[in-house]
Amino acid sequence: MTRIPDVEGSDLVPRDPDVLSIGDRAAAEAATRKLAEGYEDRAWGCMSSRHKFCREPCPVYQVTRNEQHTSYGFHATVAAMSQGLVDLEDAYEQYAYCTQCGACELRCPNTLFTGDFYRNRTQLVQLVKAVRAAGVEAGIERASWKRWNDDTVAFRNELQGDPAQVAGWADDLDLPRGGETILFCDCMAAYRQTKVPRAVSLLLREAGVEVGLMNDQWCCGGPALEMGYTDIFEQFARHNLEDWRQAGAKRVVTLDPHDYIAFVEDYPRLFGDYGIEVLHITDLLAELIEQGKLRLERPIPVSVTYHDPCRLNKRRGIWESPRKLLRAIPGLEFRDVDHVTQWSMCSGAGGGLPVALPEVAEKVARNRLDLARPVGADVLASACVWAEDHLERVAAADGAMPVVDITVLAAMSAGLLEAEPWLAEVARNREAAQSTAGALGASRGEEERQ
């Protein structure tokens, strides 16, 4: 079998210029064979169904409406690779169209009804990582991802922040280094969304939980792995684990789901059980509130809807604790959208999508914001700094609602942070809306009287 021949004139449809192929053909063929052998059986598990229930929930498909950009599209490509009909370079280009949100895995009939019984759950996220890694191994790379990961190696964080300032956000907080419980701060939180780690630190201090910072925090490495850069992931993972061990850590608290999932899924694949408990901040805060150790008493008079981060809700089943947190804030009207309904939603910020395909990622975010509007909330809260940063930029461009981390809301309610400016703006908008409604009601009453 050989690759299916190109149609005459196909050169008039340019390939994605972001994809660079600098490896030799033999390496690509070897990588293709290895992939096909490793994943062919799973691909047939999907192809044998072909009912495509994974399609409509896929946030990328919702934007492109292209069959290739779905779980069954990806699995079909592996089946075709096993017959030699598709090259690794073709597959690599296609496989950028995924945020690794996991919606397709949940919605797959093979998973829903019988996957566990037959030990044959659909595992698209692993497949996407494997194809991207095979590409990198064979010298096929995206220029954008390569640049991103080169920079991450150079700066040891994804924001190109000064490595010496990775804990700069905490300069005035007097947090210790090391200890039994380590707060892992995340690259985005350390350099851009710094109010989040500050809120978390203040909340934990208020509740009497001692946390320390790492001696030298590096990127968790999860995003590198998601983009196919296995070596970089391993380098970062080994460094961070060594740092935790030297610090005497027994527990690591994450404040971003991308770190959390790297520590609970990817690190164990590399290290096995590495003997450190990993806890996400929403679970910890909900527990502290239930135990009465953290009191949220200052009213936050806003209406809030919540965006479930994919790596918490879809991939790890963490959806209750963020809701408990929001419901514990006095004065806050929580307009919930069910976590299963949110299987079809995604911010677009994950899996390297905003790096490789920023326009697609923005459209995914816009779809999410469009779904938030009819809920009638003033604010969109979440528990993922990457999602919030991405949504915030798109929302700002569109004049959409403010986006805020739930730990910031909690810290405001605990009296640990001053009210953020958006709160006053929301109040002003509400007053304006009320006075408009009042004026309309008055004039309608006037008309009726006439």
Next chain:
Amino acid sequence: MTMTYEGVNRQAVAELVDILGPERVVVTPQGRLIRAMVPAPFPFHRWADEAPELAVLPETTEEVVAIVKLANRLRIPIVPRAGATGLNDGAKPNRGGIVVDTKRMNKVLEVDTTDWTVTIQPSINMLKLNEYLAPHGVWYPDDPASYPVSIVSGRIGTGGWSLLGSRYGHVRDNVISMEVVLPTGDLLEVGQGGGRKIRHSSTGYRLKDLFLGHQGTLGIATQATLELYPRPEAEFPAFFGYESFEAGYRAMQPFCRSNLATLAGVILFDERKVQYLRRDDEAYIPEPESLQSIVAVAAYGSEGEVAAARDRLMRIGAETGGRYLGEELSELDWASRHDRYATPLHGRSRDRAVHMSWHCEDAAITYSQLPFVKRRWHEIADRYIAEHEVFDNWGMFFYTNNAYKGWGDFLVEIDIGIWEQRLDEASWRAWTDMKREITQASLDAGGSISACHGATREGEVELVPAELGGQFDLMLKLKRMLDPNNIMNPGKYLLDRAYEDGGG
């Protein structure tokens, strides 16, 4: 006259890029290969031969018109593709060419809450459409097994059947009017007569039906106006177990004739279907072996009507010797009716668990002939399974088939597992031979080859002229009149005969 086709050439690609931009012209191998198939049985051993030369992703009626005119001018085959979730193969190319993948045409254009219609670009999924309609208190009730994924234009192309059809009608009853791009690129507004929101008229011929179920051979729907209904206030599903297929079969009749306007559907499971569902640890295992057949019923409507229907259905269940299987099983099984019955992981080659595809062979058969067809179909399937390890028998269902009533003819389905990964030319031949025998048995019973999927596949299509007689000759004439160059989905339904000397 015989037709000769040009392949897609450089000029065609250049013009398509001009019409759509390069990002909506798909030439990659994986983009072509995935559009070679639908869920219908597929000869993976010759996958590359089945692929289109390219695919296009239009967004507007104007783009579809331009694409079709180009194909007609250059004599390039063109295949409309919507959700591509059908169990017939209308959305796959038989002669290469251009696949027109319409999934990007999914906008809701108007919700009319006064005259109760919704007008759409028809490549929207029904579940998504109903999410959109929910705030208006209305819904579009088309409910095939593929409800969470299939899309309205594909339902139009296949003239689809709905699980709730006995209460709410089927696709042909709920599509009020359409805008269709004909094979020449001309645009046709077709409906019942009058404006696009008129449901019933007596002016002229009833041409709308011609464009419902044509399997992509007569045009591409680019707009549709659909019927809306009040959202049901209540639904009541009930599953009853019987100790034999015969007992279940006898019980079906009083359910179907229960005189309940809220009756949405009745489904009979045979003993082989129950055995299939016992293959894992989560379906029907708590039920004793004496349970050999199931009748499932469902009522939809206002709370008062459904409460009354509930009482009557429960009484019929008891009077016919059925054992109510409980609220939990009834509600959960009904809720999972779209996903439940087609898992490839249940496949067995001899006694070995392998990935098998679900293939549902369906027919429309009158009530009196159901036992005959059941016996014949199982005999045929079991004979082929004894000889070929790639096939498996997953049992049979029988569904109410008619709009707004429960009696008459029934949709009969036998589910065959196929180990497609192991198909070769010999087993593919065996499959089409099996299919042909199944089809012949339907005709022997005075039935129709297909109640819901269409009949274009090898193994059944050869018998379409025998079923339709003079109607097939009229089909040939209509095809040649509307598609003078046979560019629209050529090779389907034996319609090539329209272009042979003396044909059409």
